[in-house]
Amino acid sequence: MSLKYAVLAALLEGEASGYELSKVFDVSFANFWASTPQQLYRELERLTRDGLVEARVVRQERRPDKRMFTLTAAGREDLRGFAAAPPRRPTTVRDELLIKIQAMDDADPGATCALVEERMAWARGKLARYARVRERLLDGRPEERYLREADRIGPYLTLMAGIAFEEENLRWCERVLAVLRQRVPQG
Amino acid sequence: MSLKYAVLAALLEGEASGYELSKVFDVSFANFWASTPQQLYRELERLTRDGLVEARVVRQERRPDKRMFTLTAAGREDLRGFAAAPPRRPTTVRDELLIKIQAMDDADPGATCALVEERMAWARGKLARYARVRERLLDGRPEERYLREADRIGPYLTLMAGIAFEEENLRWCERVLAVLRQRVPQG
DNA sequence: CGCACCTATTCAACTAATTGACTATGGGGG
DNA sequence: CCCCCATAGTCAATTAGTTGAATAGGTGCG
Structure with a gap:
């Protein structure tokens, strides 16, 4: 149900192909709405059929053709309504x-x-990627100024949620390891 | 796939009915493996068929009959293997x-x-319920002693993850509200 | 006395998600 | 030259998850 709105929200950032969206859903969107490329392609099909997004085929020289998707006015309106309504599912x-x-x-x-150490390595990798996304968003400005002046701060706030979540994750792992080592000193 | 192991792990705490499990999956397990009662009943059916759990019907006086489920040796063994293997899906x-x-x-x-304030109220409710579960687990002992001496600390560590997660959630909400209020002082 | 809610579960129909393979083209490394 | 990886998708089959209602006795409130 909400994959629909996740895709529409992703397209607020501008035109994108299914492939590009699948990259976005692998990094920043992964924190709050997991989905696979197949799901995205299917959803984009449906959204096009329902007139919430528009597709145009871009022929490329040295790569396969791609379809670029844009939000329509109807899509933007639908998303605006969703954004103000209370969540349907927990x-x-x-x-x-x-x-x-x-x-x-x-x-x-x-x-x-x-397993816990593997998770820590994974979390650190995610944090590194988030840091790069953050740099790109801030674009040299201090955070305070960005939050006051930027056109769109939603993407920054969700990114902050992802960062906070992974940092907490790391602290929890540290704690689990400390407990495990105390209980099994020989391990 | 892993709902199977979530159910087996829940049964490590002892015999339970489908209804009781659905309560557990509504509170402590909700942090890491969401599922509905319907899913649980179906999964219990399958696990029984596969010999990983055993069911016995308990006739009750003033309530409907219930089926109580217990881990079998095979179920415990299967779970042990799962617990040591690297995660299959992110x-x-x-x-x-x-x-x-x-x-x-x-x-x-x-x-x-x-919406953010609603989320905060929800998070506070969850934290209150977690606090009660924690009291029950610690049973008067200080945490340090519990972690050294208790038979099973897995449930405590997952509970800690849930608590840390909700606390972080609350801090993030606070931050979002601060930013929103600064940008729209009239709101 | 009736209504709503709790226990305890089952059924049927539907929608969403996962898995794996398949189609193409091009680039880089060994 | 061959294989693997990246781009840019599509298809089919299966499994997982959601929704809504039905059943059925009991408890508590006014």
Whole structure:
């Protein structure tokens, strides 16, 4: 249902191809609306059919043709309504690692440590990518000035949510490792 | 796929009915594996068929009969293997509010504020429930002692993740409100 | 006395999401 | 030269998840 609005919101940043959107949904949007390229292509098809986005084919010299999508007035209006309405469904999270932690007392502590360390490496990678997106948004301005003056601050605020989330994630991992090491000093 | 292991992990705490599990998945498990009662009943059916859990019917006087489920040795073994293996799929989050924030620059700032405040109220409610679960787990002991001595600390660590997540959520909301108020002082 | 809500579950129909393969073209490395 | 990777998608099959209602006895409130 809301993948629709996630795509429309992504197109607020300007025209994009399905492929480009799939990159966006792999980095910044991944924090709050996970989806695969296949899902995006299907959704773009539907949105085009419903007149909320418009497609134009761009022929390229040394690459396959691509379709570039733009928000229509109807799409923008629909999104505006969505943005002001209360959420229909509660936030859902699906994190396999936490299931493994929930069940860890029955498993090998060494393996659990390794999983947590993997998660930390992953979180650090995400933070590095977010830092680059942040630099690009701020474009040299101090944050305070950006937040006062920029046309659009929504993307910055969601990015901040992602950064805060991953930093918290890292702190939690650190804590889990400390506890594990104290309980199994030989591990 | 992993709902299976989420259910098995929940049953590590002991025998439970589908209804009881749906309560657990509404509170503590909600942080890391969202699912509805219908999904749980279907999954329990499958797990029973596959011999990973065992069911027994409990006839009750003043309530409908219920089926109580227990982990079998095979179920416990399967879960142990899962707990030590690296995650198959990345963590997915689906948070409608963040889409609305992403698109907020096109929408009514007052409505956006209201949505953020709603989220804060929700987060505070969750934190209150987590605090009660925590009290029950600690059972009067100081945390340090609990973490050293308790049989199972997995559930406590996942609870800590949920608490940290909601606290971070609250801090982020506070920040969003501060920014919104600065940009639209009349709102 | 009636209504709403809690326990405890099941069913059917539908929509959304995942997996894996397939089509093309071009570039870079070994 | 061959393989892999990146671009830019499409298709088909299956699995997972959502929605809404039905069943059925009990409790609490006014």
